[in-house]
Amino acid sequence: MGSQDQAVHDNADQADVIVIGAGVIGIASALALGRRGLNVMVVDKQAPGMGASFGNAGHMATEQVFPIADASILKHLPGMLMNPTGPLRLDWRYLPKALPWFIRLLSNLRPAPYQASVSGLRALNEASLDAWRRLLDTVDGAHLLKEDGSFMVYEQESSLANLQALQSSMAAQGVPIESWSGNAIRDVAPQLSGSIRGGLFFPSTGHVVDPLSVVQRLVATAKAEGVKFRQDEVVSGHVHSHGVTLETTALGRLHGRQVLVACGAHSAPLTDRLTGTRVPLDTERGYHLMLPGEQSRLPTAVTSLERRFIMTPISDGLRLAGTVEFAGLKRPANMERAWQLHRLSQGLFKTPLDTTEATPWMGFRPSLPDSLPVIDSAQDGRVLLAFGHHHLGLTQAAVTAELVAELATQGTAGSGATRCAPPAYDRALPELTPYRLDRF
Structure with missing residues (x-):
């Protein structure tokens, strides 16, 4: 045995599983792993929940079963490069680095891979809310999830054909969906303006009262159940015979x-x-604008079809979120994109939104060119993987955690820990083939 292996062996009891990442997926997975009888440590350079999990829209987007782009992205490319505050932005300075990723994205728009992406997204989304109910029930957090549906609204008569096409496509994928008139929508959300002609209602969606509160509840439970947390940056690593x-x-x-x-x-x-x-992983830089003075403006999440952003009521106010920017991990945030969300809201309500003490935010959404995450194990089960959920990280976190726990306890890299029997689920978990690492 070499000296390095000897040193490793001497410290072999530090953890059965080290989770790198304290976002909602990492924390939910750590809790699930701990409940399988494993000794778990979470390591992140930030405090738990302070990355993308802090600022997501809070929407449980189970209706979003289509990849992040379709063939129309080609005609939008000039605007992506020229408009710094447009809903879809590609920083021209980042274009050389982003080009291989976009080429792979376009390749995945061919019929067969596109349908494979849709099937993979649908499988995770259909299992997501059940998984969240199971998880929140065990942490005394059922009140954190509001299953009251969500709307997509339209204002222009010319948009009706696109809305109807989307409704038909979603219905064909089994997404529960209803067509509502503008008056019916205003009966539920009376502060919306008369410009709303109608829209779609998604009854099997919802939102959380605050994304950070969800993470904090999971963290508190995980700590109480023995999961250890360390704030530090992991810069490298290697696999060996002991782990x-x-x-x-x-x-x-x-x-x-x-x-x-x-x-x-x-x-x-x-x-x-x-x-x-x-892995061809890039980042969609997402922005939000938090309006603390708007705690009672909307009862549920509302997306604008034409304006391409979402408004979600959370405990601290109204969160305006959306827009996609490809500019990598290193360029500073362009907070003008966050303030643009307020300008986009103008005309959607009978009275303007209150921006008193509004706060902008930017975070990194991990995105793969086929719009599917990686959920897998490698190196004889020693390396587990759960990332790449783009704007569905919150939605898919609980079911991803259940899949990770299954992977961890069926691998060949055994542990001396006493393992608990896996929980019984009402229905089978999604099959993992679409999310395998070896697809790249």
Whole structure:
């Protein structure tokens, strides 16, 4: 045995599983792993929930079963490059780096891979709310989820054909969907203006009262059940016969029998280092504008078809979210994009929204060119992977955690821990083939 392996062996009890990433997916997975009888440690350079999980729209978007782009992206490309506050933005300085990713995205728009993406998204989304109910019931958090549906509204008569086509496509995929008149929508959301001609209602969707509160509730339960948390950055790692050793900036070396890479848009370098697979992961930079003075403006989430953004009521006010920007992980945020969301809201309500003490935010959504996450194990079960959920991270977090727990306890990289029997589910979990690492 070499000296390095000896050192690793001497520290073999640090954790059964080290979870890299303290967002909603990492935390939900850590809790699920701990409940399988595993000794779990979560490591992240930020406090739990302070990355993309802090600022997402809060919408449980089970209706979104289509990839993040379709063939129309080609005609939008000039606008993406020229308009810095448009709903879909590609920073021209980032174009050389983004080009290979976009080429792969376009390749995935061919009929067969596109349908494979739709099937994979639908399978996760159909299982998502049941998984969230199970999880929140166990952490005394059922009140954090509001299952009251959501709307997509339209204002222009010329948009009706597009809305009807979308309704037909979604219905063909089994998405519960209803067509509502403008007056019917205003009966539910009376502060919306008369410009709303009508829209679609998605009864099997919902929203959380606050994304950060959800993470904090999971963290508190995880700590109470023995999950350890460390705030540090994992910079590298390697797999060996005893498990995985990680290099951190402050804590030094950490050893786990297994490791879960769940650090969102930052997951690609570690995945490459630990598995030898280069994952085509990029980031959709998402923005929100939080309006604390608008706590009673809407009863449920409303998306504008033409304006291409969403408004979600959460406990701290009204969150305006949306827009997609491709500019990588290093460029500073363009908060003008967040303030643009307020301008987009003008005309949607009978009276303007109150921007007193409004706060802008930007976060990184991890996106793969086929719009499917990676949920898999590698290196004989020593490396677990859960990332790439783009704007469906919150929606798919609980079911992803259940899948991760299954992967961790069926792998060949065994642990001396006493493992608990897996929980019984009302129906089978999604089959993992669409989310495998080896598709790249």
